[in-house]
Amino acid sequence: MSYNLLKGKRGIIFGALDENSIAWKVAERAKEEGAVFTLTNAPVALRKGDIFRLGEKTGSEVISADVTQVDDLENLLQESMKILGGKIDFILHSVGMSPNVRKGLHYTELDYNYMMKTLDISAISLHKVLQTAYHMDAMSEWGSVVALSYIAAQRTYSSYSDMAQAKAMLESIARSFGYHYGKKRKVRVNTVSQSPTITTAGKGVGGFNAFYTYANCMSPLGNASSLQCADYCITLFSDLTKMVTMQNLFHDGGYSTMGISDKLINDCFVCEGDCNEKLEGDELTIGKK
Numbered sequence: 001m002s003y004n005l006l007k008g009k010r011g012i013i014f015g016a017l018d019e020n021s022i023a024w025k026v027a028e029r030a031k032e033e034g035a036v037f038t039l040t041n042a043p044v045a046l047r048k049g050d051i052f053r054l055g056e057k058t059g060s061e062v063i064s065a066d067v068t069q070v071d072d073l074e075n076l077l078q079e080s081m082k083i084l085g086g087k088i089d090f091i092l093h094s095v096g097m098s099p100n101v102r103k104g105l106h107y108t109e110l111d112y113n114y115m116m117k118t119l120d121i122s123a124i125s126l127h128k129v130l131q132t133a134y135h136m137d138a139m140s141e142w143g144s145v146v147a148l149s150y151i152a153a154q155r156t157y158s159s160y161s162d163m164a165q166a167k168a169m170l171e172s173i174a175r176s177f178g179y180h181y182g183k184k185r186k187v188r189v190n191t192v193s194q195s196p197t198i199t200t201a202g203k204g205v206g207g208f209n210a211f212y213t214y215a216n217c218m219s220p221l222g223n224a225s226s227l228q229c230a231d232y233c234i235t236l237f238s239d240l241t242k243m244v245t246m247q248n249l250f251h252d253g254g255y256s257t258m259g260i261s262d263k264l265i266n267d268c269f270v271c272e273g274d275c276n277e278k279l280e281g282d283e284l285t286i287g288k289k
């Protein structure tokens with residue numbers, strides 16, 4: 001269903017790798033809502049080829065850019081303004097990658113060169129996108145930038161590794177740059193902290209099935225899908241959320257506010273280990289009733 005929320009708006013969408021990507025769904029929804037936009041991804045992702053199918057489907061040109069390379073970002077913004085016929089109204093930053101996670105290195109054994117790459121690709125790149133657009137004055141007044149985050153920025157998820165630091169930095173950059181871009185051009189900058197979602201990046205995290213199932217059982221509404229995430233991003237790009245900026249917005253079916261749920265107590269939590277033992281001086285037995 002379309003509400004024409006982005007009619008006449010021009011955008012740039014980073015990070016559509018395949019049809020499971022959150023960015024893919026955002027592109028499809030942005031098209032339905034009347035936007036025109038360019039698609040971008042790293043050269044290696046373009047070689048995979050799927051993004052060109054999305055380009056055909058949405059009538060969008062695909063421009064190669066490594067999000068860590070400022071020259072690439074300058075070219076992307078310049079070309080996008082030329083193709084789309086004016087300044088940019090919205091940008092989706094849907095990019096993340098950790099070589100430490102990819103190589104399966106334990107958090108206590110991180111490779112620091114890899115860690116710098118994680119931070120550069122997954123967090124500092126948002127600063128690079130914003131600073132490049134700021135210097136080129138490439139965004140319209142009341143433009144909107146959304147980057148995707150995860151609750152490991154605030155809490156410890158044992159196998160999320162250095163991506164937790166990247167997400168914390170990403171959210172911090174959104175707050176800090178949100179101030180400066182808001183003052184200069186009324187551009188708003190937010191992060192959306194999304195539920196575990198079955199994508200290439202998601203499945204790359206060790207124990208992803210547990211992340212997904214646990215969050216689904218904990219949240220009163222269940223996990224938010226990639227399509228629902230896209231819907232939320234569309235509202236943030238629209239004129240209906242003009243005064244929302246510098247926020248980390250949880251899009252997780254209520255998960256971030258939960259402690260424990262009936263579902264976990266009654267159906268899911270089966271523990272045969274030490275914690276099942278009766279606590280001394282206590283009538284309570286932890287575990288499945």
Ligand SMILES: NC(=O)c1ccc[n+]([C@@H]2O[C@H](COP(=O)([O-])OP(=O)(O)OC[C@H]3O[C@@H](n4cnc5c(N)ncnc54)[C@H](O)[C@@H]3O)[C@@H](O)[C@H]2O)c1
Pocket residue numbers: 014015016017018020021022023041042045065066067068093094095096097121148149150193194195196197198199200201202203
């Ligand atoms: N899947 C989840 O469970 C989940 C949950 C919360 C947040 N997120 C975040 O959502 C965002 C999108 O991830 P996704 O789940 O759609 O997975 P995805 O693998 O489809 O997308 C990640 C994208 O990052 C791109 N990328 C990596 N290095 C790049 C570089 N140097 N330059 C440009 N692009 C580069 C990849 O090509 C890919 O398109 C990420 O920031 C991710 O951390 C994902």
